[in-house]
Amino acid sequence: xNRYWSETVRGLSPYVPGEQPKIDNLVKLNTNExxxxxxxxxxxxxxxxxxxxxRRYPDPNADRLKAAIADHFGLAPxxxxxxxxSDEVLAHAFLGLLKQQGPVLFPDITYSFYPVYxxxxxxxxxxxxxxxxxxxxxAGYAGRxxxxxLPNPNAPTGRALPLASIETLLRxxxxxxxxxxxxxxxxxxxxxxxxxxxxxxLLVTQTLSKSRSLAGLRVGYALGDAGLIEGLERxxxxxxxxxxxxxxxxxxxxxxxxxxxxxxxxxRIVASRERLAQALxxxxxxxxxxxxxxxxxxxxxxxxxxxxxxxRARRIIVRHFTLPRIExxxxxxxxxxxxxxxxxxxxxxxxxx
Amino acid sequence: xNRYWSETVRGLSPYVPGEQPKIDNLVKLNTNExxxxxxxxxxxxxxxxxxxxxRRYPDPNADRLKAAIADHFGLAPxxxxxxxxSDEVLAHAFLGLLKQQGPVLFPDITYSFYPVYxxxxxxxxxxxxxxxxxxxxxAGYAGRxxxxxLPNPNAPTGRALPLASIETLLRxxxxxxxxxxxxxxxxxxxxxxxxxxxxxxLLVTQTLSKSRSLAGLRVGYALGDAGLIEGLERxxxxxxxxxxxxxxxxxxxxxxxxxxxxxxxxxRIVASRERLAQALxxxxxxxxxxxxxxxxxxxxxxxxxxxxxxxRARRIIVRHFTLPRIExxxxxxxxxxxxxxxxxxxxxxxxxx
Numbered sequence: 181x182n183r184y185w186s187e188t189v190r191g192l193s194p195y196v197p198g199e200q201p202k203i204d205n206l207v208k209l210n211t212n213e214x215x216x217x218x219x220x221x222x223x224x225x226x227x228x229x230x231x232x233x234x235r236r237y238p239d240p241n242a243d244r245l246k247a248a249i250a251d252h253f254g255l256a257p258x259x260x261x262x263x264x265x266s267d268e269v270l271a272h273a274f275l276g277l278l279k280q281q282g283p284v285l286f287p288d289i290t291y292s293f294y295p296v297y298x299x300x301x302x303x304x305x306x307x308x309x310x311x312x313x314x315x316x317x318x319a320g321y322a323g324r325x326x327x328x329x330l331p332n333p334n335a336p337t338g339r340a341l342p343l344a345s346i347e348t349l350l351r352x353x354x355x356x357x358x359x360x361x362x363x364x365x366x367x368x369x370x371x372x373x374x375x376x377x378x379x380x381x382l383l384v385t386q387t388l389s390k391s392r393s394l395a396g397l398r399v400g401y402a403l404g405d406a407g408l409i410e411g412l413e414r415x416x417x418x419x420x421x422x423x424x425x426x427x428x429x430x431x432x433x434x435x436x437x438x439x440x441x442x443x444x445x446x447x448r449i450v451a452s453r454e455r456l457a458q459a460l461x462x463x464x465x466x467x468x469x470x471x472x473x474x475x476x477x478x479x480x481x482x483x484x485x486x487x488x489x490x491x492r493a494r495r496i497i498v499r500h501f502t503l504p505r506i507e508x509x510x511x512x513x514x515x516x517x518x519x520x521x522x523x524x525x526x527x528x529x530x531x532x533x
Numbered sequence: 534x535n536r537y538w539s540e541t542v543r544g545l546s547p548y549v550p551g552e553q554p555k556i557d558n559l560v561k562l563n564t565n566e567x568x569x570x571x572x573x574x575x576x577x578x579x580x581x582x583x584x585x586x587x588r589r590y591p592d593p594n595a596d597r598l599k600a601a602i603a604d605h606f607g608l609a610p611x612x613x614x615x616x617x618x619s620d621e622v623l624a625h626a627f628l629g630l631l632k633q634q635g636p637v638l639f640p641d642i643t644y645s646f647y648p649v650y651x652x653x654x655x656x657x658x659x660x661x662x663x664x665x666x667x668x669x670x671x672a673g674y675a676g677r678x679x680x681x682x683l684p685n686p687n688a689p690t691g692r693a694l695p696l697a698s699i700e701t702l703l704r705x706x707x708x709x710x711x712x713x714x715x716x717x718x719x720x721x722x723x724x725x726x727x728x729x730x731x732x733x734x735l736l737v738t739q740t741l742s743k744s745r746s747l748a749g750l751r752v753g754y755a756l757g758d759a760g761l762i763e764g765l766e767r768x769x770x771x772x773x774x775x776x777x778x779x780x781x782x783x784x785x786x787x788x789x790x791x792x793x794x795x796x797x798x799x800x801r802i803v804a805s806r807e808r809l810a811q812a813l814x815x816x817x818x819x820x821x822x823x824x825x826x827x828x829x830x831x832x833x834x835x836x837x838x839x840x841x842x843x844x845r846a847r848r849i850i851v852r853h854f855t856l857p858r859i860e861x862x863x864x865x866x867x868x869x870x871x872x873x874x875x876x877x878x879x880x881x882x883x884x885x886x
Contacts, residue, residue, distance in 0.1 A: 182760030184710045184734050185767075186632040194770030197593050208589075217585030226780065230579045232570030234749040234784070236561075237742070240550050264617050267773045275653075279539040300628075300771040357537045381537050393588040396779035407535030414538075417547030418653040420620045426749040427579065427780045431587070 188300065195296045198499050207496040207522050209513040212364075212474050214393035216448070216516075218431070219441040222394065225434035226427050238426045240417075245429050248436040249401055253373050258406040261413065262432075264423040266363060266387035266400025269412070271297055273329075273383060276415040277357035277408065279303045280326030287316055289506055291335045291361065310337070310505075314468055314476075318345045322352050331361040333369045333471035336501060336511040340369035340471030350379045357408065359383045366391035366446050367453070367514075368471035373403055380405040390473055391446050392435045399424065399432040449473050449514050456512070456520040463524070463533040478508040482531050490530045496523055541653065548649045551852050560849040560875050562866040565717075565827050567746035569801070569869075571784070572794040575747065578787035579780050591779045593770075598782050601789040602754055606726050611759040614766065615785075617776040619716060619740035619753025622765070624650055626682075626736060629768040630710035630761065632656045633679030640669055642859055644688045644714065663690070663858075667821055667829075671698045675705050684714040686722045686824040689854060689864040693722035693824030703732045710761065712736045719744035719799050720806070721824035726756055733758040743826055744799050745788045752777065752785040802826050802867050809865070809873040816877070816886040831861040835884050843883045849876055 181190065198211035217223075246260040253260075263269035274297040278284045283304035286294050298305045308320040314337045321328055328349065333340040350358055358381055360372045365386065372384050383404040389395035402412060416423060424432075435442070457467045457475055465477040478484060487510060488500040499511040512523065527533075534543065551564035570576075599610040606613075616622035627650040631637045636657035639647050651658045661673040667690045674681055681702065686693040703711055711734055713725045718739065725737050736757040742748035755765060769776060777785075788795070810820045810828055818830040831837060840863060841853040852864040865876065880886075 182758075182764055183708075184630055184761055185764040186629055188632055189629045189764045189767050192767045192771045194767050195774060196770075197590070197774040200590055200592055202592075211590055213590065214588045216588070218587050222587070223583050223585075226583045227580055230576050230583070232576075232746075234571050234575070235567045235569070235746040237550070237553055237564055237566065237748040238751070239553055239555075265773055265775060267775075271772050276539055276542045277537055279541055296771045300768070355536075389590070393585075395590040395775075396587040398591070398775055398778040405535075408537055411535055411538040411542045414542050414545045414547050415653070417549075418545045418649045419624050420618055421548060421550040422618060422620075422748075422751055425751040425778070425781060428778060 192299055193296065195293045199497065201497065205495060207515065207519050209515050209519065209523060210497045210499045212390055212513045213395050214390060214445065214449070214473070215514070215519065216393055216445040218393040219435055219438035221434040221438050222431045225430045229427050229430035234426060238422050238424060238429055240421045242424050242429050245424070245432050248433045252436050253403060255376065255403060256406070259376065259403055259409055261402040261409045261416070262424060263400050263416065265389065265398040266361070266385050267293060268423060269385050269400045269402050270361065272412050272415040272419070273359050273385070273402065274298065274303060275301045276411045277383065278327035278329065278359065280356065282324050282326035285321050285325045285328045286330060287334060289314065289337060289503070291331050292501070294329060315339050316341055318348050318352070321349055325353070325356060327356045327358070328353055329359040329361060331363060332372070333364045335364065335472065336474070336499070336506070337468050337476050338470030338472040338474055339468055343370040343372065343374070346372045347375060350375065350382055354381060357381050357383060359385065362386045363390060364472035367450055367473045376404055380407060383408050388432055388435060392442060393445065394431065394435060397428050397431050399428050452517050452520055453514045455517065456514060456524070459520070459524045460527070463527055463531055474511050474513045476509050476511050478510070479531060484508045484510050487527070487530060491523070491526055494526045496526055545652055546649065548646045552850065554850065558848060560868065560872050562868050562872065562876060563850045563852045565743055565866045566748050567743060567798065567802070567826070568867070568872065569746055569798040571746040572788055572791035574787040574791050575784045578783045582780050582783035587779060591775050591777060591782055593774045595777045595782050598777070598785050601786045605789050606756060608729065608756060609759070612729065612756055612762055614755040614762045615777060616753050616769065618742065618751040619738050620646060621776060622738050622753045622755050623714065624653070625765050625768040625772070626712050626738070626755065627651065627656060628654045629764045630736065631680035631682065631712065633709065635677050635679035635709070638674050638678045638681045639683060640687060642667065642690060642856070644684050645854070647682060668692050669694055671701050671705070674702055678706070678709060680709045680711070681706055682712040682714060684716060685725070686717045688717065688825065689827070689852070689859070690821050690829050691823030691825040691827055692821055696723040696725065696727070699725045700728060703728065703735055707734060710734050710736055712738065715739045716743060717825035720803055720826045729757055733760060736761050741785055741788060745795060746798065747784065747788060750781050750784050752781050805870050805873055806867045808870065809867060809877070812873070812877045813880070816880055816884055827864050827866045829862050829864050831863070832884060837861045837863050840880070840883060844876070844879055847879045849879055
């Protein structure tokens, strides 16, 4: 505590991101990064932008990028908002759309940044429990509230909701903003983007960090009705006029230009996930069905924290959350098949399977 | 207005940044960019970082950059906060330090983003008038308040305060955070960094956008007591874990590695400023004394808006604010001597001097 802090700071419980160790030769399966490099055109575009023009401000509206994203999804540019990673986009959505009289609803087990945003902006929230199978139960999202936010697939469970359930939710809550956080959607869930034109309260957020292999570039975006997007623009323009630098804009535009590469790397990760899930099941793990680039798994006979430590001793890092209901699970990012094989061999050894 | 907006969004009056026109061959003197390129090592460092490692998240704490900045200023790394441009750093300072029971004090004529942050976060503020010569009068900052923020040099006037006045202010307000926004300090004012070890309530913000020719890379930072910095970290970690991408970290570190280049480009801009100020005075302009990379000038016989339009017709753009007390001034960024000469020739023609 410091006497100059605001009351807001005193009440915060900041988010703790997955570790980014500064050591080499790790099998790093803890922060849902992509095992494949960005599309070749991305690095080329960034190099092309690395000129003395960096002395100039970027386009504050990133119009080139909005146009590229709008094209990709068949939307208009004014249905696209871009930000410095989808965490920034989500922060603006909490302040600009979800801060209302009623509480925001989200699952008890979900992206642990949501309650952090609520404390930052003084927003009430209510956790809706996942069912016994760790699936989102849409019936729990009825009734008066200030807004809803759900990841699809959910994190850290990986479980995906069918599009029909998202539409049910939108019909249940027509009077508040409904944010579907699709950070992992490209690995096996149906995107709600197709519903945007029919539901003016639907905001879909996505990121280039996972399926586009650009966690290090910090680009995220939101898609929705032009009125919702304008609300986010007003927050952004009251916070930072230029959230995306010139290199991030150029790299992100180039990523959307190579759809074949994008689809092929996603396909490979999905195939590796199914292969890893089978191998883990063969070791006795319970593996939740995943639509993401990670699996969420527990072993009936081995403590998750102990497994994490034993893996770490073998230079393999995975994520473990010491939270109610999920403290016996490990969240394992899908690496290359070779990385997954290294993990499975280590777990076979540790569990004595 | 949109029915899904929060009350916060409804009450915003977003900041309007200077125009970034998408046309070439302009003499662009409207957004205080540097006429010289970034240090050569910066472009090289960015190219070196443009690899497949972009698939990985950046260091959320940007430790390399904090160490480089701390070294440069003779501070400890925990006295350094970094952000996605100094606008983001200022936003966090408003929410984390300046949001208090009492109003924040800042000048009536100053960086027009300050009242925007106040509306974003629900912070009261009181404007303290500049004196008749458009100088900050420190005596006006006494009395109960929630915090103080002042640019030094002030924008858009360019007028600098001596360090003794900053120290007077710190003595007047020991119980609240005092933020000195030094975006332009490298062009001719004394930095308050030397006071940090004696005043635990002093936060100094700086940017790489102006004196380091990196507006397009988006890097800003704050320097102060470790307790103040920890408050900013708590806000940052409740907003976006990774505000600086890998390329921005690498480029910024390289900028601090080339001090000779930095000092030489600042020296050239200061020399061009004095030359331009004299030429404008010779055309009959009143030019405020400037410690920044711009001048603020008015002509007794020519309307500022008309001058701005006439310059624009000649493909020269400068900034004009339609605000009380300063609506007859133009803010002119210091370009190369050649750009300044083009401007002066155009103004000679327009004013018939």
